[in-house]
Amino acid sequence: MITSNRFLLVGSLIFGLSGVARAETLSAQVDRYAHPTLGKDAVTVANVTLQVGHIKVTLAKGVVAPVLAGTETIGFFFDGEGKWTYASDTPEEWPVMRHDADRATRWKARDEGKSLLVSDAFDDLLWLAPGEKVPAGTAGAAPPEHAFRKHLETFARRKSDGVAQRLAYRERMAPAAPFSWVELSGGKQEAIWFRDEIESHAEDLIALKKLEFDSANAPWEWAVETISDQPIGRGFREPPRPDVVLTRVEPEIEAEKEHAKIRVTETWESAAKEPISTLHVNLRSRVFADSALDIRKNELLKVETSDGHAVDFDHRDGRLLLALPKPLAPGQPVTLRFDMEGDVLPPPSHDSYWLLGFDSWYPSPGLNGSAFTWRCTVRVRKPFVPIASGTVVSRKEEKDWNTLTTELDHPIFLPVVLGGSYHVEDVVKDGRTYHVASYAYVNHRATEHLVTLSSQIIKFYEPFLGPFPWKEFTIVEINSYGFGIAPPATMFITREAFSPHEDDLTKMFSRSLTARFAHEIAHQWWGHQIKWPDDEEEWMSESFAEYCSALQVRAEKGNGAYNQVVRDWEGRMKDSGISATLPTANRLEGETAFRDRMGLLYGRGPFLLAILHKELGEEKFLTFLKTFQSNRKWQTGSSALTASLLHYLTGKSYADFFDRYFWGTEYPKLPK
């Protein structure tokens, strides 16, 4: 197919658009792609083979009709009998691809030569690739209108990251660049394959799985499972480079019961080599309250530049497309203001608080590309009390409202804002201010205890991790059991930390509390002072924090307790088996995904660090941690940087170690 006519067609595409582009809003442009129509010139085809990237598709017999967006042909629809085979040539993803295909889909992965293959049949297919030629055949067939309608309805049940915005982004940013998106239906498994050289720079095979919600009355949707993800233009082991970086976020939030008005002022900086005319970022479209029958809309009302000019945008399916007023030159910043509103503050499990957490409640590029300073003002109606990540700039009480302003002047990601039935106590200890927020009740004793515990753990870490990254630290009680979360300069910790003797559950969970506290505090170094650039490197955060927590256990309870923790990690690693490598832990799908991911990030990962510790010896290993922190302060870490620092400190290559135990699934052994 696909290369021969490209140049010609793309040329006419640009020409054809230039008259329309000015009048057409961004949403109209996206709608054009979101509601394609079927052309009249249908043809009968037999045994047509198409090969693009790593997929080979055979249209055995059936009817092909062109698919149009407006008047432009953007691909074709096929109704008949066909089959496809996809090949991964990326060995790093084979274990997880095999696991996911075999355990979470109706496919079965198979080895062939130097590839891992997945195949299936289909009875209809939508192939979107603007500028490409539609397969030729015998004229005179009836267009398969009914099958086409049905196909569009079925695939519209995927409610994330729609292809229409991707196509509009391509049209604006790189109208000559190849892009292919194929939806396959009627085989063992509904699937999407795409190859995107403009934005994601990747080729992906996705399985669609029916997602039944908690309520039988809620319409079902497709859940998306990535089976293969092969990067284009970089190695699998190299983190992607973002084109734009979010460098400043300033939210102003007004919250009354479940209703929020949110204004966010953001600064974005171009890291690309070419000017950027369009941003395509995450912004949630909806918020699930108690069930899928109660879905709240997060409405983006307007976007403006800092000098008040309206910015054209399209917001749908959790993604936001923005037409910048003028192209952003390499290295240049742009500041934009977003106004949102909605009943987006439903209380989690009927508790008396709300949370703006990790699900892109402000326009965000995702982890890779987020490194911003922060100033947040949150105004909540009494009796709720506001809490936000960062150093407290001011707290005000006026009439019916409580207002808080915080800021963080180091680059961060994943900040949080809450409002709720909280009591906040401020305690200064060893020159650091702690804000302890207890849920529902004042709890002086807990506050005092938790500040002492935090301060002890920080003092334990500082000699080998360097100074604690923040002047102030906020500890928030979450009305649940058995977990902690570590936003920047903040810790969420469940009830047992505040009331260890309250009931059987708090008693049980409070036994492991110090280790959990130590893990969450370590995240301020591993996770925030050093960030992780993408899913593949999340061990920089979780495994390193887990390891530091074990060092705290060793200091408190001795070598026996530490050795037990190390044996537990080894056991967890072996329980998770060879279902995935450590960097692909986040790709695990299927029933055992949760357990296996834990076994990798909180088993294999810290176990590798225990082995390095034993090999390097006490002094050198602690120097390794400390050097890492000071070298990569406020930047990202990676396994490649870990290996090269180890090489530098020991004079020995760790390439083989990482090949086998990090990028591979071999079990390492603890040296005697």
Ligand SMILES: [Zn+2]
């Ligand atoms: Zn963690």
